[in-house]
Amino acid sequence: MSDSEEQPGADVVLEVRGLTKRFGPVVADSEVTLQLRRGEVLALLGENGAGKSTLVKMLVGLLRPDAGEIRIGGDVVRLRSPRDAIGRGIAVVHQHFQLVPVMTVAENVVLGAEPTRRGLFDHRKAAAEVRALSQRFGLAVEPDAVVQDLPIGMQQRVEIIKALYRGAEILILDEPTAVLTPVETDELLRIVAELAERGVGIIFITHKLREVMNGTDRVVVLRDGRVVGDVATADTDEAGLAALMVGRPVVLHVDKEPATPGATVLEIRGLEVDDDRGRLAVRGLDLDVRAGEILGIAGVQDNGQRELVEAICAMRPRRAGTVVLAGREVEGLDVRALHDLGVAHIPEDRDKHGLVGGYFVAENLVLNRFDQAPFSRWGRRDFAAIQRWARQLIADFDVRTPSVYARTDALSGGNKQKVVVARELSRESVLLVAAQPTRGVDVGSIEFIHQQLVAARDRGVAVLLVSAELEELFALSDRIAVIREGRVAAVLDAKSATRETVGLIMAGAAGH
Amino acid sequence: MNLDRLRPAILPVAAVVVALTIGAVIVAVDGSSPLGAATAIWVAAFSGPDAIGATLEKATPLVFAGLAVIVGVKAGLFNIGAQGQLLVGAITSAYAGYRFAGLSPLVHLPLCLLIGVVFGALPAWLAGVLRAKRGVHEVIVTIMLNTIIFNLTDWLAGGPWMEPGQVISRTPPIVGSARMGRVAGLPTGFVLAMLVTVAVWFMLEHTTFGFRLATVGANRHAAHYAGISVGAVTVAAMTLSGALAGLGGAVESLGVVGRFEPGFNAGLGFDGITIALLARVSPRAVVPAALFIGALRASSSELQAGAHVAPAIVDVVLGVALLLVAAPLLLRWLLRMPPSLSTAEVQFTRGWGS
Ligand SMILES: Nc1ncnc2c1ncn2[C@@H]1O[C@H](COP(=O)(O)OP(=O)(O)OP(=O)(O)O)[C@@H](O)[C@H]1O
Ligand SMILES: [Mg+2]
Numbered sequence: 001m002s003d004s005e006e007q008p009g010a011d012v013v014l015e016v017r018g019l020t021k022r023f024g025p026v027v028a029d030s031e032v033t034l035q036l037r038r039g040e041v042l043a044l045l046g047e048n049g050a051g052k053s054t055l056v057k058m059l060v061g062l063l064r065p066d067a068g069e070i071r072i073g074g075d076v077v078r079l080r081s082p083r084d085a086i087g088r089g090i091a092v093v094h095q096h097f098q099l100v101p102v103m104t105v106a107e108n109v110v111l112g113a114e115p116t117r118r119g120l121f122d123h124r125k126a127a128a129e130v131r132a133l134s135q136r137f138g139l140a141v142e143p144d145a146v147v148q149d150l151p152i153g154m155q156q157r158v159e160i161i162k163a164l165y166r167g168a169e170i171l172i173l174d175e176p177t178a179v180l181t182p183v184e185t186d187e188l189l190r191i192v193a194e195l196a197e198r199g200v201g202i203i204f205i206t207h208k209l210r211e212v213m214n215g216t217d218r219v220v221v222l223r224d225g226r227v228v229g230d231v232a233t234a235d236t237d238e239a240g241l242a243a244l245m246v247g248r249p250v251v252l253h254v255d256k257e258p259a260t261p262g263a264t265v266l267e268i269r270g271l272e273v274d275d276d277r278g279r280l281a282v283r284g285l286d287l288d289v290r291a292g293e294i295l296g297i298a299g300v301q302d303n304g305q306r307e308l309v310e311a312i313c314a315m316r317p318r319r320a321g322t323v324v325l326a327g328r329e330v331e332g333l334d335v336r337a338l339h340d341l342g343v344a345h346i347p348e349d350r351d352k353h354g355l356v357g358g359y360f361v362a363e364n365l366v367l368n369r370f371d372q373a374p375f376s377r378w379g380r381r382d383f384a385a386i387q388r389w390a391r392q393l394i395a396d397f398d399v400r401t402p403s404v405y406a407r408t409d410a411l412s413g414g415n416k417q418k419v420v421v422a423r424e425l426s427r428e429s430v431l432l433v434a435a436q437p438t439r440g441v442d443v444g445s446i447e448f449i450h451q452q453l454v455a456a457r458d459r460g461v462a463v464l465l466v467s468a469e470l471e472e473l474f475a476l477s478d479r480i481a482v483i484r485e486g487r488v489a490a491v492l493d494a495k496s497a498t499r500e501t502v503g504l505i506m507a508g509a510a511g512h
Numbered sequence: 513m514n515l516d517r518l519r520p521a522i523l524p525v526a527a528v529v530v531a532l533t534i535g536a537v538i539v540a541v542d543g544s545s546p547l548g549a550a551t552a553i554w555v556a557a558f559s560g561p562d563a564i565g566a567t568l569e570k571a572t573p574l575v576f577a578g579l580a581v582i583v584g585v586k587a588g589l590f591n592i593g594a595q596g597q598l599l600v601g602a603i604t605s606a607y608a609g610y611r612f613a614g615l616s617p618l619v620h621l622p623l624c625l626l627i628g629v630v631f632g633a634l635p636a637w638l639a640g641v642l643r644a645k646r647g648v649h650e651v652i653v654t655i656m657l658n659t660i661i662f663n664l665t666d667w668l669a670g671g672p673w674m675e676p677g678q679v680i681s682r683t684p685p686i687v688g689s690a691r692m693g694r695v696a697g698l699p700t701g702f703v704l705a706m707l708v709t710v711a712v713w714f715m716l717e718h719t720t721f722g723f724r725l726a727t728v729g730a731n732r733h734a735a736h737y738a739g740i741s742v743g744a745v746t747v748a749a750m751t752l753s754g755a756l757a758g759l760g761g762a763v764e765s766l767g768v769v770g771r772f773e774p775g776f777n778a779g780l781g782f783d784g785i786t787i788a789l790l791a792r793v794s795p796r797a798v799v800p801a802a803l804f805i806g807a808l809r810a811s812s813s814e815l816q817a818g819a820h821v822a823p824a825i826v827d828v829v830l831g832v833a834l835l836l837v838a839a840p841l842l843l844r845w846l847l848r849m850p851p852s853l854s855t856a857e858v859q860f861t862r863g864w865g866s
Contacts, residue, residue, distance in 0.1 A: 315736060336739030345737070353737040356730045367727075368738040371720040379720050 011038040012074075013201045014059075014090070014170050019068035021054050023410065026402050028054040030225040031068065036170065036201045041192055043212040043233070044205045046222035047245055047442040048414025049400035052205050055222075056172050059203075060085040060092045072170075091163030092172040095179065095413070095440075096351075097155050101148035106130045108147055109162045133161050138194050151302065153184030160191070164200075171195065172203040175413065177211055178440050181301045181468050189215040207414070207442050209238040210471075221245055246444040254447075256454045259478040262291035265431050265462035266312070271321035273307040273486075280319070281307040283486035289431070294453065294463040296477030296494065298470065298502050304486035305466050306348060309435050312464070313345045314338050315353075326430055339368055344424040348435035348466070354420040357409035361401050362390035364408050365423050397422035398445065413440040418449075425452050432456055435466040450476060470499055482506055521797070524790045527836035528804060535829040539821055548819035556814035557807035561697060568702040569768050571799075571806025573598065573777070575705040576760025577784025578791060578798040579712050580753045584650075585793050586716060587749035588729035589643070593635060593654025594757040595781025596661035601632035601758030603665045606765040606772035607673055609686030620689040625762050632758010633751045635661065640750025644743035650750065666774050673772075682773035692767035701767035706799065708759070713795040725749050757781060786830055789837045805830060 014036040021029045029051040036042050044052050057063040059070065061079035069076050072088045079085045082092075099108050106126040115125040127143040134141045139157045147155060156176060163171055173192070177185045192215055196202055204216055212219055213233060221229035221244045229244045242250040266289040273282035282304040289295045299305055310316035312323060314335045323330050325341060333341075347353035355364050366375050366386055374385040390404040399418045401411055408416060417440050424432065434453065438446045453476055457463050467473050473480055477494040482505040490505050536546035557567045577594050584591035591597075605628035612620060639653040670681030692700040716722040727735040728745040735742055761777060769776050783805055790804070791797035808830065812823035 334739065334741070335736065336741075339739050347737055352731075352733045354734065356727055356734050358730050359727075363723075367734065370723050370738075376720050380718055381720060381723060 012036065013038050013072065015071040015074075016055075016059070017069050017071070019055065019058060019070065020066050021051070021058060021063060022066050024402070027225050029058070029065075029222075032222070032225070032227055034220050034227060034230065036203060038169075038201055039196050039199045040218060041196050041202045041204055041216040043216035043219040044203055044222065045207075045209075045212060045219055045241060045245055047400075048418070048440075048445060049412040050222040050245075050442075051225040052222060053174055053412060054225075056092055056174050056203070056205070059172060060090055086163075086166045086168065089167060089169040090172070091166060091168035091170070092174060093156065093159040093163065093176060095175050097159050099147050099155060099158060101146075103147060104143065105141055105145050105147060105150075105158050105161075106143035108158055109133075109143075109165050113166060129165065130161060133164050137161075137164065137191065137198065139191060151184075152179050153181070153187065156180070156184075156188070157191070160195075164195075168200070170201045170203070172205075174205045175207070175440060176204070177206055177208060178413075182470060183300075185211065207440065207446075209241055209443065212241060213238060223247060242443045245442065248444075250443050251447055254450045254454060254475045256476075257458070259293045259457065261293040261478070262460060264288050265291050265326055266464065267322075267324040268312070269322045269324075271308070271311060271323065272319040273304070273311040273316060274319055275307055281486055282311065282318075284321070285483070285487050287481060287488055289462040289464050291430070291462050292457055292460045293478045294457050294465055294476050296473035296480045297464065297466040297483055298473050298480050298506060299483035300506050301468060303483050305435070305483060307486075308483070309345075309348070309433055309464075309466060312431075312433055313343060342428065342430035344427050344429035344432045346420055346424045346432075346434040346437045348439070350417055350420050350439070355408050355416060357407070359408055360405045361394070361399070361408050361411065361419060362386050362404040364419050365390045365393050365404075367423065369427070393422040393426055396426070398448065414442055414445065417441050418445060421449055421452075425449075425456060429456075429461055432461050432463045433466075434463065436468060437465070438467075438469075438472065470502065473502075474499065484508055520792055520794070524792060524797070524801070524833075524837055527790070527833045530836055531829045531833035534832050535825055538828060539825060542821070544819060544821050549815060549821045549825070552814045552819040552821070553807065553811040555818065556811035563810070565694070565697070565699060566810045567803065567807045569699050569806075570810045571802040572699060572701040572705045572767065573760040573764040573780045574783050574787055574802035574805055575702075575709060575798055576756050576763065577781050578787030578802055579709060579784075579795060580756035580760065580781075581784045581788035582791070582793050582795055582798065583712065583716075583725070583749055583756060584753040585788060586722075586729050587725045587745060588732065589640075589650050589746065589749055589753070591636060591639075591654060591750065591753045591757075592651050592785070593639060593657050593781070594753070594784045595779070596654065596658035597632040597636050597754040597757035598761035598764075598781045598784075599661055599665050599777055600635060601628035601761030602765045602769075602777050603668060603673070603683070603761075603772045604628055604631040604758075605690075605762035606683050606686055606769075607668075609690035609766055610684040610771070613687040613689070615689055617689040620687075621692065621766065624686075624690045624766055625759065628758045628762025628765070629755045630758070632761060633755040636754020636757070637747065637751040639754075640747040643750070644746040665772070669772055669774050675771075680773070683771045685771045686766060690766055691770065692763065699767055701763040704763060705802075708756070709795055709798055712756070716795060721748075757784070760784075783830075786834050789834060792837075 012035045016032055016034050019029055019032040032055055046052050054063065058065050061081045061084045070079065077088055109130050110126045115122045130143040139161060141154060141157050141161060147158060176188060180188060189211065192202055192204065206212060216233050218232050219236065219241060220227060223245065268285060268287040271282050271285040272280060275281035285308060297305055307316060311318045314333055330338060366389065369375055370381065374382060376382055387404055394401060394404060397418050399422060400415050408419065421437055437453065438449050441449060453463060465473065465476055474494060479491055480494050480497055480502060481491045482489045482502055484506060539546045539549050557563055577598060580594045581591055605624040608624045608627045635657045639650045639657065642648040642653050643650045669683055673683050674681055675684040694700060695703060716726065724740045724745050727738065727740055728742050732742050764777055765772055787798060787801045787805060790801040808826045812826055815821045815823050815825065
């Protein structure tokens with residue numbers, strides 16, 4: 001790439017000029033201009049709602065720009081569908097994978113462009129091509145594995161292979177690491193580097209500045225739909241990027257006093273819970289959470305965290321064990337009853353559990369309190385009260401939405417998350433179960449949510465925090481419980497524990 | 513502002529216009545006069561108090577059937593058994609209407625309506641329970657129940673409950689104390705239908721029960737998370753759907769047919785599905801949609817006698833309208849309407865509730 005200085009634009013594979021997109025009164029992207037070179041990893045950074053996903057959707061033909069042009073290899077193109085886009089060599093890996101769970105990797109990859117032999121699907125050839133691609137880019141994907149049996153990180157690679165199989169030369173990844181474990185994230189960054197090495201141009205969207213610093217060549221920063229920065233990664237640092245994004249300096253570190261834990265609020269003994277397929281996922285787990293402390297749960301994904309959380313919140317039946325909340329066994333109580341006892345819950349999957357996409361933002365802000373005063377009286381909902389409450393929360397939590405009557409699925413990913421967090425943190429509670437509370441949220445808002453979690457702790461709430469981010473766990477937790485194979489392998493004091501120790505216990509090193 | 517609120521109506525109205533146009537073309541190709549057909553519809557459905565009364569009577573059970581289907585769809589359930597539930601309501605209320613003679617009208621009529629409601633709700637309740645407890649799909653169950661009910665009502669009307677000394681299988685006439693007449697020229701049944709429409713609308717839009725129902729329909733996982741009992745709501749929604757269909761059947765027996773006679777109520781429940789779709793699952797639009805279909809149905813004999821058009825044209829028109837509403841993309845393409853990128857656009861400027 002050294003000659004790009006002498007020949008400006010020579011290896012520019014994608015160029016965007018003045019691209020604009022409006023949704024009614026909302027300007028999602030405003031005259032966005034950027035270039036992507038061959039073999040370059042470009043980070044697209046910006047606050048929640050800055051217009052990143054909208055830009056991506058225009059680049060892959062899912063949305064039509066209101067103004068501006070897209071050039072690929074120098075030609076102005078009009079993309080009407082993802083099919084058009086892939087025909088031009090642009091592919092995207094969305095956060096929600098578009099794979100058929102019951103089919104094999106190879107079948108998923110070739111779906112829609114199947115190799116045939118005498119008119120029939122040529123399975124062997126498909127598998128061979130997938131294997132070849134996988135080897136060439138170091139993806140280590142087994143063509144005959146069934147997709148639903150693969151961990152998220154692997155499924156993501158299948159999506160990447162799918163794009164490569166269709167001849168993608170420009171690959172867009174929209175928050176690919178939001179759902180990955182730290183190990184998977186490192187793997188993905190390695191793969192991205194490998195792809196770039198072989199000439200693929202990559203646009204990488206993330207809220208994690210560390211990934212930007214470690215894995216990208218250049219950063220374009222969007223704010224309110226406009227490009228406010230376009231810098232070489234080497235010429236900047238995390239603090240600089242954060243300030244550019246938010247428009248003010250961001251404190252990347254949580255200030256908190258030492259905890260003053262009180263009585264035990266949640267006491268779990270010998271808990272056993274099945275996963276969706278009826279296999280034991282939580283296997284005799286013991287755990288205590290006290291008032292006024294944040295207990296962080298660390299663990300490799302799929303070691304029973306989800307089932308633990310859902311069992312505590314009565315969303316999933318338990319097979320054995322006791323769960324005592326504030327001195328009371330909660331066996332037989334349903335979600336509603338626990339809610340009334342003061343259990344707040346930020347679910348890990350906001351789109352599946354946390355929100356109804358077709359509802360107004362205001363309705364989602366009272367989703368589990370809709371039948372309580374003042375939001376309803378005598379079974380009749382009070383829209384004025386709901387609206388007032390919603391306005392308040394939207395202001396307090398800085399949810400970027402055109403109005404309380406916007407449909408929730410029109411919000412950006414991070415703003416949806418803020419709706420869920422606002423709802424759960426704004427409630428009087430004794431126990432707060434927070435699963436991945438900052439998933440998809442920008443740095444400025446992470447700072448705010450972290451402060452709120454600490455504030456809840458300081459009010460005496462027992463906080464159970466489940467996070468895939470060790471960083472987040474260490475920033476917030478007073479104690480860290482490491483979960484492995486459905487049991488608590490160790491409980492450590494967060495002040496004295498190190499990442500290395502936690503990492504080793506998570507991985508199942510001897511001695512624990 | 514007001515124009516925006518009419519936007520959801522654009523598609524169904526366009527569908528109806530296109531369907532009527534296609535109907536006119538078919539009539540013309542068939543060698544009859546489209547104008548004659550239009551005149552026949554006008555004469556039969558709107559030309560005077562009697563014609564309007566007939567249209568309203570035809571529309572009445574359709575309103576109930578449409579509401580029944582809508583209540584189900586809101587909760588994510590497809591009550592394809594509205595037809596059967598309607599028949600149960602019709603026959604049980606007719607039975608109560610001739611059998612319990614001698615009661616005061618103040619007691620008899622409400623009692624008959626109530627019986628229609630309760631017995632109409634019964635099969636739907638069963639389908640709801642099977643869905644909630646056993647995960648059996650309500651479409652399968654209600655289709656099977658429909659078959660059972662068709663045969664059962666045929667047998668009752670031609671056997672134990674048949675009018676003595678007659679050859680036609682039908683029940684004896686409902687006595688006067690259970691008949692629904694007219695108030696101020698309007699069929700009582702239609703007035704009741706409008707009141708029930710308002711009640712259903714209020715329930716869905718303004719009550720916590722309506723919110724539970726809609727949440728289960730929109731995202732059952734989120735409903736579960738929010739502490740809403742998905743199973744209980746499923747049963748309640750199916751039962752209410754069946755109750756509405758049953759009430760429609762009862763009103764038909766007590767207000768129009770005057771007895772139960774197999775064949776008289778055929779297809780009403782299925783028209784309910786058409787109405788729910790034309791109304792885009794909004795109770796507010798049910799009455800206009802039912803009036804449209806009611807008018808077409810009311811004119812079928814006049815079409816034949818006055819304009820020499822096969823009455824089957826009515827079903828063709830309805831079928832085309834339904835297809836167009838169910839396949840909005842097709843219509844948008846045909847009319848070159850821009851793709852709707854976001855309903856949010858509309859919602860931004862719109863309030864909710866009323
Ligand atoms: N379909 C839509 N209808 C209306 N508004 C929309 C729609 N999609 C996006 N928007 C709005 O456009 C703006 C940009 O959203 P976008 O999803 O591009 O943000 P983003 O930068 O990807 O944010 P995040 O980091 O939270 O994912 C937001 O204000 C959002 O509410
Ligand atoms: Mg986004």
